[in-house]
Amino acid sequence: MRTLEEVQATLQIAKVKEEDLQPVSYCLSFGDYVSTTVSWSWMIHFQLTISVLIIKQDTSNLLLFVPGCKSPDEQISASPQLMHAQIWGFSNCYWELRRQRPRLKKLKKLLMENPYDGPAVGMQEEAPGLKYTMDDLLERIQASREEIEIENLYIVKHRPVFVGFWRILDFDYKMKLLGHVTQLVDSESWSFSRVPLSACLEELGSLEPKAMIEHCLNCYGRRYSIEDGQVMYALDEDKVCRATAQLLLQKKKCRFNLSEFQEVWQQSVPEGMSARLDQLRGLALLDRSTKPETISLLREEDLPEDTLERFNSLFSLREKWMQDDIEPYIQDLCGEKQTTGALLTKHARSSVQSGFKGVYNSRRPVSN
Amino acid sequence: MVQIVISSKAGEGPAEWLLVELQGEMVSRQNTGLAGNLMGDLHYTKEGVPVLIVGHHILYGKQVKLEKPFEMMETNQENPTFYTVSALIKKKLIFKTRPKPIITNVPKKV
Numbered sequence: 001m002r003t004l005e006e007v008q009a010t011l012q013i014a015k016v017k018e019e020d021l022q023p024v025s026y027c028l029s030f031g032d033y034v035s036t037t038v039s040w041s042w043m044i045h046f047q048l049t050i051s052v053l054i055i056k057q058d059t060s061n062l063l064l065f066v067p068g069c070k071s072p073d074e075q076i077s078a079s080p081q082l083m084h085a086q087i088w089g090f091s092n093c094y095w096e097l098r099r100q101r102p103r104l105k106k107l108k109k110l111l112m113e114n115p116y117d118g119p120a121v122g123m124q125e126e127a128p129g130l131k132y133t134m135d136d137l138l139e140r141i142q143a144s145r146e147e148i149e150i151e152n153l154y155i156v157k158h159r160p161v162f163v164g165f166w167r168i169l170d171f172d173y174k175m176k177l178l179g180h181v182t183q184l185v186d187s188e189s190w191s192f193s194r195v196p197l198s199a200c201l202e203e204l205g206s207l208e209p210k211a212m213i214e215h216c217l218n219c220y221g222r223r224y225s226i227e228d229g230q231v232m233y234a235l236d237e238d239k240v241c242r243a244t245a246q247l248l249l250q251k252k253k254c255r256f257n258l259s260e261f262q263e264v265w266q267q268s269v270p271e272g273m274s275a276r277l278d279q280l281r282g283l284a285l286l287d288r289s290t291k292p293e294t295i296s297l298l299r300e301e302d303l304p305e306d307t308l309e310r311f312n313s314l315f316s317l318r319e320k321w322m323q324d325d326i327e328p329y330i331q332d333l334c335g336e337k338q339t340t341g342a343l344l345t346k347h348a349r350s351s352v353q354s355g356f357k358g359v360y361n362s363r364r365p366v367s368n
Numbered sequence: 369m370v371q372i373v374i375s376s377k378a379g380e381g382p383a384e385w386l387l388v389e390l391q392g393e394m395v396s397r398q399n400t401g402l403a404g405n406l407m408g409d410l411h412y413t414k415e416g417v418p419v420l421i422v423g424h425h426i427l428y429g430k431q432v433k434l435e436k437p438f439e440m441m442e443t444n445q446e447n448p449t450f451y452t453v454s455a456l457i458k459k460k461l462i463f464k465t466r467p468k469p470i471i472t473n474v475p476k477k478v
Contacts, residue, residue, distance in 0.1 A: 007409050014426050014470045016411070016419065026410040028388075030402045061462075064388040064407075065440070071386060071459050072416035072431050087407060088385070090394070094438070 002027045004082040023080045026069050031086040058093045065089050105305045107141045107148060108168065115170035119209055132166055169215070175247050177216035178240065180204050182270040185235070192272065193234040195221065241275045244268050246283060246297070255294035258286065282328035285317075300329050307333050311347045315362035320351075323358040387438065387460035388420075390427075410461075418461045425467035433459050 007025055011018055069085040070076055114129035132140075137148055148166075184203055185195055197217065201210045217223070220240055221233035245265055249256065266275045277286070285298040298317070304310050314321065314329055327340050334340060344350070348360040388410075396402050408422035420427045438457035 002406065002409075010409060010421055011411070013472055014421055016426070020413050021419070022412040022414060024412075028407040028410055030405050030407060032404055060391070062390045062393055064390065065457070066386045066388055067383060067455065069386040069410070071461070072412035072418055085410075 001084065002082070004080065007082055008080075018080075022072065022075065024070070024075070024077050024083060025081070026083050026085045028064075028066065028069075028085050028087055031088065055096045056093055057096050061092065063091050063094070065091075104141070104143055104147070105301065107137065107143065108301065110137070110140065111166065111168035114167070115173075116167040117170035117173040118212070134166060137166060169212075169219075171246070171250075174216060174219065175243060177208060177212055178220055178243065180207055181213070181216060181220075182235075182240070186270060192237065192270070195233040195235060197223075197231040197233060237273045238279045241265075241269050241273055242279045242283060245275070245280055246299075249284060249295070249297035253297075255287070255296040258293040258295045261295050282331070285325070298329070300332065303329060307343070307347065311362065312364075312366060315348075315366045320359050320361045321348075323360065326360060382439075382454060382456045385440065385455045385457050387434075387457045389460050389462040391464060418463070420461075420463055421470070422467070424470050424472070426470055427463040427467045428465055429461050429463035431459055432462055 004025075007027065008018065011021075065088045066085050067088055069083075110130075110132060114131065134145060134148070138145060141148065181195070181200060181204070184190075184200060185192065188199070190196070195217070197214065200213055200217065204210075204213050217233045220243070221235045223231060223233055225231055248261070248265055248268060262275070262277075269275050280295075282300040283297070284295050287294045287296075304313050310330065310333060314326060323340075323344065326344070330340055330343055333343060344360055347363060349363050351359050351361065394402065394407075396405055408420055411419040411421075413419060416431060418429045418431060420429065434457065440455040440457070
């Protein structure tokens with residue numbers, strides 16, 4: 001084994017002044033077995049489970065892995081010392097883990113094949129149709145268990161009880177449930193922010209399954225407890241108004257007169273709630289260029305998931321977009337640390353229209 | 369879709385290793401393989417500059433903090449998608465400059 005004296009002699013020959021160096025030096029050598037087929041990765045600090053893309057990266061440099069070797073800023077001794085460190089292995093490639101947006105559109109598509117619209121009536125058997133357990137879903141979708149769980153789905157326990165099927169609630173059924181809740185809030189003169197769970201379940205339990213009522217409250221409100229332990233819900237005005245707008249816009253596949261729509265919409269939402277256009281971002285498209293101004297349904301979820309296809313689709317619908325209008329429809333395409341502005345710069349061409357900056361159109365010929 | 373589980377060894381945090389990055393490749397003198405052989409001497413100047421003496425060359429490098437740390441992971445034999453973190457690398461010593469030759473035999477002036 002090399003000694004401190006030998007190392008110091010080498011330093012002399014190399015004309016490196018010992019007084020310029022830190023007292024601790026390392027003698028690096030290869031172990032008896034040197035690992036060369038190293039596969040390792042970047043680590044992303046995460047606490048939940050996430051979806052990642054694993055990419056092999058090649059480097060022209062040689063990477064050596066040295067356990068037990070301290071870096072220059074980690075002084076361990078003030079007196080001259082020679083430490084022996086063994087190189088565990090070397091490589092010229094590594095694996096990078098890149099966070100990926102979970103592909104949840106496929107999840108919705110799978111679940112919409114058979115949405116849940118209430119319990120079977122009377123002696124009727126539950127309608128046949130595909131049902132998926134969490135394991136089934138994990139096998140088919142590029143997403144982690146936790147990413148799927150936060151998607152506010154309902155887990156329906158069919159027989160056998162220990163097998164849970166993840167279902168999505170049919171929209172009209174959800175609105176039916178919401179209607180029951182808001183009517184009750186109105187008749188009891190409760191405040192929207194103080195809706196008692198137990199009273200809801202008691203009053204509405206005869207109309208719909210209690211679990212469904214609770215699920216509806218979870219979808220459209222925020223759950224909290226008060227001093228005596230009672231569970232309450234604060235209904236979310238934006239969510240309720242937005243859902244009501246969707247219900248109205250879905251009725252016809254066409255454009256509505258904007259002012260007429262706004263009137264009907266305000267009348268349809270629970271009394272005391274304000275229907276505002278900003279609640280409809282990512283749900284409806286306003287057209288202020290026509291007389292009269294119109295509004296139509298355009299849901300971000302209905303658009304293609306792939307970035308290029310999404311832009312193509314948006315530009316087919318409308319040749320020129322204002323940045324503010326297009327933003328809700330491209331927000332979810334943004335990768336980690338990417339902004340909508342960056343996406344627009346990449347996929348669209350900006351121009352100035354009537355003195356307004358931030359008008360975008362397609363870079364490529366739009367294919368229909 | 370593959371579900372990969374990454375965890376650290378229960379109880380202890382992973383050990384911290386050092387990464388040394390060099391340009392080119394490394395060969396042993398008689399091409400006998402690297403295992404068991406000496407590689408070189410690593411020193412640090414008082415300013416924190418790493419100095420590597422390999423054979424007849426001397427290289428000066430610098431310490432770089434990794435933007436994204438490296439994880440050394442071991443796989444589980446029974447469960448190939450279960451990885452345990454065995455070591456963490458947060459910084460590297462990179463030697464990018466051309467190695468300077470060390471002249472060992474200086475001819476004496478006659």
